[in-house]
Amino acid sequence: xxxxxxxxxxxxxxxxxxxxxxxxxxxxxxxxxxxxxxxxxxxxxxxxxxxxxxxxxxxxxxxxxxxxxxxxxxxxxxxxxxxxxxxxxxxxxxxxxxxxxxxxxxxxxxxxxxxxxxxxxxxxxxxxxxxxxxxxxxxxxxxxxxxxxxxxxxxxxxxxxxxxxxxxxxxxxxxxxxxxxxxxxxxxxxxxxxxxxxxxxxxxxxxxxxxxxxxxxxxxxxxxx
Numbered sequence: 001x002x003x004x005x006x007x008x009x010x011x012x013x014x015x016x017x018x019x020x021x022x023x024x025x026x027x028x029x030x031x032x033x034x035x036x037x038x039x040x041x042x043x044x045x046x047x048x049x050x051x052x053x054x055x056x057x058x059x060x061x062x063x064x065x066x067x068x069x070x071x072x073x074x075x076x077x078x079x080x081x082x083x084x085x086x087x088x089x090x091x092x093x094x095x096x097x098x099x100x101x102x103x104x105x106x107x108x109x110x111x112x113x114x115x116x117x118x119x120x121x122x123x124x125x126x127x128x129x130x131x132x133x134x135x136x137x138x139x140x141x142x143x144x145x146x147x148x149x150x151x152x153x154x155x156x157x158x159x160x161x162x163x164x165x166x167x168x169x170x171x172x173x174x175x176x177x178x179x180x181x182x183x184x185x186x187x188x189x190x191x192x193x194x195x196x197x198x199x200x201x202x203x204x205x206x207x208x209x210x211x212x213x214x215x216x217x218x219x220x221x222x223x224x225x
Contacts, residue, residue, distance in 0.1 A: 041119060041157050043219030045071075050083055052076045053106060053131070057217070061119050067112045075104035075131060079178070084212045098176050104133035112147075119221075120151045125161060127213075137176040140168045143213045151221055159217040166210045179209045 039061040048055040057071025079101045110127040114120070124146060131139040143165020150158045171177055 038221050038224040039119075040222045041219050042222065043069075043071075043157065043159060043217040045073075046216045046218060047083065047214060048073065051080050052078045052101075055106065055108065057108060057110070057219075059112070059119065059219075065114045065116075067114065067119050069108075069110040069112060069125075069127075071108040071110075073106035073108070073131075075101075075106060075133060077101050077103055079133075081178070082211055082213065084214055098137065098178050101133055101176075102136060104131065104136075106131040114149075120149055122146070122148050123161075125163075127165075127215075133176070134172075136171075136173055137178065138170040138172065139178070140170075141213070142166060143211075145213065145215070147215070155221045155223065157217075157219040157221055159219065160215070162212065162214045164210070165213050166208050168208045170207070 041059040043057045043059065045053075045055040045057070053073045053075050055071055055073035057069050059067050059069040061067045077100075079098055106129055108127065108129040110125055112119075112123045112125045114123045116122065124144075127141075127143055127145060129141040131141070143163045145161040145163030145165075147159060147161025149160075167178075169178055
């Protein structure tokens with residue numbers, strides 16, 4: 001009987017690490033109410049509020065390291081250039097002719113790759129955002145970002161990222177521009193009987209501007225059922 005007991009104990013040794021690991025996973029799940037295993041995070045973008053946009057997003061963990069963040073935004077009638085652009089550039093009043101912005105909307109998609117599992121820690125991202133001020137101007141933003149995301153046991157999430165990218169502008173009314181406006185010459189070719197080639201140029205502003213996007217978001221990781 002004693003020998004059988006010894007054999008049984010030794011046979012259990014190989015599976016003890018697995019049991020221990022499973023117990024840790026279970027305890028972690030019970031301790032935080034399922035936050036650690038949740039695959040959804042809701043966020044609000046704090047830096048976009050400075051630019052005149054109220055943006056919300058939902059991040060979905062697709063695999064252990066890969067996530068997709070999608071969002072929508074309300075564009076307020078008080079557009080501002082990104083914070084870093086104001087700080088790093090010598091702006092002038094003639095560089096900005098978007099004098100009467102109306103309300104609009106935006107859509108965003110942001111693929112993210114985490115170096116650590118479960119949407120926490122350092123990550124790489126390729127955010128894309130399309131902003132529409134109906135009848136005035138459309139803006140397309142794209143960049144390559146590096147970031148870090150913290151998740152607390154309470155479920156609170158803080159997401160910070162920075163990178164390098166660009167904004168493309170498309171003026172729908174041919175008078176709303178957000179950069180290089182000093183190069184614009186407003187000419188009504190037909191009413192003034194102007195013939196191209198007579199020495200008068202009608203050059204629009206540059207349609208692309210490089211920038212350093214910075215994003216600070218706060219959110220909440222929903223508990224897993």
